[in-house]
Amino acid sequence: MRKLLGVTMAVAVGFGAAITVAGPAQAAPAVEITRVYVNSPxxxxxxxxxxxGEYVKLTNRRSTTVSLKNWTVRDKARxxxxxxxxxxxxxxSIVLHTGKGTNSATKRYWGRGWHxxxxxxxxxxxxxSTGKQIDSCSWKKVESYKNC
Incomplete structure (x- = not known):
């Protein structure tokens, strides 16, 4: 039996088979962009x-509270x-609307006058808060929103 196993391994290596060990999965960010409503009605x-009508939805995927103090959301035009x-x-989740409004625990307002x-x-x-990119969401032309 041992001899057969050795022959099988030798044949596998001889044919270029690779034996790999899975590494640790990349950890998902604590907070993710889950939707961007890019085209208001x-x-x-x-x-x-x-x-x-435009907004970005962020979702905390962790089982602990995350402080967003000094975190930023930005677009390509900065x-x-x-x-x-x-x-x-x-x-x-928290929704960041582009326009003006009254902030709450679940809604924030950018205060802008244009899209x-x-x-x-x-x-x-x-x-x-240190400027490290945590997540991003890109789209090409979409009807209304992009789920990320």
């Missing part, structure tokens, strides 16, 4: 309703939103 206007003292509870996300293609970047 209707014609793009400077009305707050139209601008707030429009940047910086979070204040915001804590995202385990498995919870940020390009309907024809763009990238949303999420960076932590």
């Amino acid at each position: 209707g014609t793009d206007t400077s009305s707050n309703k139209s601008v707030n 429009h940047v939103y910086t979070f204040g003292d915001v804590k995202l509870k385990p498995k919870a 940020v996300w390009n309907n024809t293609g763009d990238t949303a970047y999420l960076r932590n």
Whole structure:
């Protein structure tokens, strides 16, 4: 039996078979961009309703609270939103609207008067307080939103 096993291994190696050991899986980020609503309903206007039709949804995938203080969301054109003292509870989501509004535990408002996300293609970047990129979501032309 031992001799047969040795012959089998030798044949496998002789034919170029590779024996690999799986490495550790890449850890998913604690907070992910889960959706970008890039094309608000209707014609793009400077009305707050139209601008707030755009948003980025972030989701905490961990079982612990994550502080988003000084984290940023930005696009390719370097429009940047910086979070204040915001804590995202385990498995919870927060929506960042492009326009103006009243912040809450589940909604934040960028305060812009015009749209940020390009309907024809763009990238949303999420960076932590040290500037390290945590996640990104890219799209080409989409109807309304991109699930990431």
